[in-house]
Amino acid sequence: GAVVSQHPSWVICKSGTSVKIECRSLDFQATTMFWYRQFPKQSLMLMATSNEGSKATYEQGVEKDKFLINHASLTLSTLTVTSAHPEDSSFYICSARGPGQEAFFGQGTRLTVV
Amino acid sequence: RKEVEQDPGPFNVPEGATVAFNCTYSNSASQSFFWYRQDCRKEPKLLMSVYSSGNEDGRFTAQLNRASQYISLLIRDSKLSDSATYLCVVRNQGGKLIFGQGTELSVKP
Numbered sequence A: 001g002a003v004v005s006q007h008p009s010w011v012i013c014k015s016g017t018s019v020k021i022e023c024r025s026l027d028f029q030a031t032t033m034f035w036y037r038q039f040p041k042q043s044l045m046l047m048a049t050s051n052e053g054s055k056a057t058y059e060q061g062v063e064k065d066k067f068l069i070n071h072a073s074l075t076l077s078t079l080t081v082t083s084a085h086p087e088d089s090s091f092y093i094c095s096a097r098g099p100g101q102e103a104f105f106g107q108g109t110r111l112t113v114v
Numbered sequence B: 001r002k003e004v005e006q007d008p009g010p011f012n013v014p015e016g017a018t019v020a021f022n023c024t025y026s027n028s029a030s031q032s033f034f035w036y037r038q039d040c041r042k043e044p045k046l047l048m049s050v051y052s053s054g055n056e057d058g059r060f061t062a063q064l065n066r067a068s069q070y071i072s073l074l075i076r077d078s079k080l081s082d083s084a085t086y087l088c089v090v091r092n093q094g095g096k097l098i099f100g101q102g103t104e105l106s107v108k109p
Helices: none
Strands: A004-007 A010-013 A019-025 A032-038 A045-051 A067-073 A076-081 A090-097 A103-105 A109-113 B004-006 B011-014 B019-025 B032-038 B045-049 B055-057 B060-065 B070-075 B084-091 B097-099 B103-108
Touching: A004 A090, A010 A019, A019 A090, A019 A109, A032 A067, A032 A076, A045 A067, A045 B097, A076 A090, B004 B084, B011 B019, B019 B084, B019 B103, B032 B060, B032 B070, B045 B055, B045 B060, B070 B084
Parallel strands: A010 A109, B011 B103
Antiparallel strands: A004 A019, A019 A076, A032 A045, A032 A090, A067 A076, A090 A103, A090 A109, B004 B019, B019 B070, B032 B045, B032 B084, B055 B060, B060 B070, B084 B097, B084 B103
16 A cells, blocks of 8 residues: 655654654655644544645644644645644644545654653 | 544453444535554554445454444454554545544453
């Protein structure tokens, strides 16, 4: 199946700093990428949808100025958590989809803000 | 009401048992239906798509009832390696995947 690579797989950062997470489609062109967040014992919650070359569409309740999404190419999307706080600690997962394809998930990034 | 609701877990079963998971969805216009498996601290992985005619993949059988907006997953002859969280997932008209909260399965020797 298609491969989606997410990096880093885990990160610890200090409160107030920013963290960038990358999501790459390795063997297909991802016209759409999705970013999810999952808190312990809870389901994946969609944060935003991004289409290559256009601004991301954020779900209700997700602050677009805090979670910056860039989808500048057909193989790369980035999520930057700005001014991270302990409550932002979570498992962040990207998903990428090409035209007419199913979506494939990255391995996820476990963010811990101390 | 959550858009996708699943049985609360965890399910603790012995090896060889048959276990069934249920799921309901609220949006009658939902287009596609799936079961995903998620291991601890890992990304979800597609287990199988779900069709109205029902479909089977080895020990796994999935059923969809559109009239009742109900989805099920049956696992026969459960193995230790089946221990995971099973996620009921629905794709809405906009193409977004909506995840249920997941049901944790623990298969014991």
